[in-house]
Amino acid sequence: MKKFLAVLLLSLVVSSSAWAGGIETTTLFDRKSNPDTSILVGVDAEQKARYFPDGKMSGNVLAFLVKIKGREILFDAGLPDGHIAEELKKNGLAAGDVKTILLTHLHRDHYGGLVDADGKAAFPNAEVYVSRAERAYWVDEKKDPNVIRALAQYAGRVQVFEPGDKVMPGVKALDTSGHTPGHVSFLLKSGKDKLLVIGDLIHFSRIQLPLPEVAVKYDVDPAKAVQARKRIFDYACEKRIPMAGMHVPFPGMLKLKKAGAGYEEY
Template sequence: MYSPHRRGLLLGAAAGAAGLAILGRPSIGNAAVALQGPLKPNVYRFRLGSFEVTTILDGLAPNDGPHPTFGADQTPEAAAELATANFLPADTGVNSFTPVVVNTGTQVILFDTGNGPARRPAVGNLAASLTAAGILPESVDIVVLTHFHGDHIGGLMEGETAAFPNAAYVAGRTEYDFWTHPDRLSGPTENSAKLVQANVVPYAERMNFIEPGADIITGITAIEAFGHSPGHMAYNIESEGRRLVLTADTANHYVMSLQKPDWEVRFDMDKAKAAATRKSIFGMLAADKVPFVGYHMPFPAVGYVEPMGDGFRYVAAGYQFDL
């Protein structure tokens, strides 16, 4: 007679025997399969109205942290607690760098140029990643520099040659005037100012200097975001009713700088103003439910924020841009 119990035992015994046979079988060639290491995508592209937006991963840089880079005015224990509460290690961080390309259909606009292989060989991958994305350096029409920190201007030059030979350049007047002042060539600003002299000043005659509120082209407008650097700017990008804000370095960490916008960040040159700018810009994004792309957000660096206590919670984009 049929017995479900007996049939289950027979099937289980057969499966067990098959499993033993598989486990006992030597691998082909009697050699282990080599591990290939981590693999992370470095290009992400989506439509925004009639525009096409591509985020490009310039690289990843592990570091100690998050404290005191983030929360220098807080205790190490407070920073560790916040990291742990968000499933992050308390003593290690990873910084990512994400330039952005906007293709309007008639112009290709690159925002920031990454670290550059000469400055940071293990991270300066913009040129290779652009090629992988099908964007040739000579096809870039405009290079927009959100500010002049090294991880944003390092990729302007390929040795002694312009990395984007056919491009016009856009930068904030306040940022340029600050970094090119002779006083910056000594003291704590010396290294950055020397890089500005080498990588930015040669383009001065091809550079359009703008103020907040200026349009780069129709649909792309500069937003004042001072504090991280004296002339740091964000950009509103809008096409056919679809909107995205490029926040650059307004926030440098998706947990530390957003959930605790008042916490000091080592890289912010005017820490109080940078904190006020974070609260203002991300407050607007949260209220209007506007997506943003942040230079140091986890790749592909596109997401939203919602109010959370005295700060904001980062919500990575899902399939919104696939529709």
């Protein structure tokens, strides 16, 4: 019971104005993961032992429901057998109430929840937005059947955009390619308030904050992914912008400052 109340209180804090003023952000918890340190790239055994002495890592799969300028937006949709729809219900929304879904990229733990157990659209009234480069990579180049089937359920309702586009009022797409060829982050602005939704710019904050050059095996272009992480994190530090990350420890929020060659939370 104490643990439940603690999580509930934390959720309320995240949804309040404490993080980004007029941008109301609710964290949606989809799944925990416990990957092995073997998925880390650009790190030696000594560094792994320093940050993960028991050899174990833990991670989250999160999505975010954001209300900005009167519009509710779902950022990413979680896994195909995940809990995003249930999390939305806890916040008073049915899947049919979701009208706008912005995808950071097309890895399974970000688009999979677009379809239900029957393979149909889990959000029957939603338009889905994905970057042009990301869609081209997975649909045209890789011809990924799972991506193709998921997007097909939203035929006529899939919108593509370019980095730099104002995707929604107050929402601008940023090029953070590297993790995938069309990976994007989103810069949200409402008055003086700002929030960065960063997708998979970071997976394991315990090591990738102090050592931002550490990549993961899931990065299509590890060097480019590292460059994108440093560029956005430097920008967030300089402008003091909070960030929402899909694999950051719950509630998925980061406020960073520079710390030597890396970063630390404040």
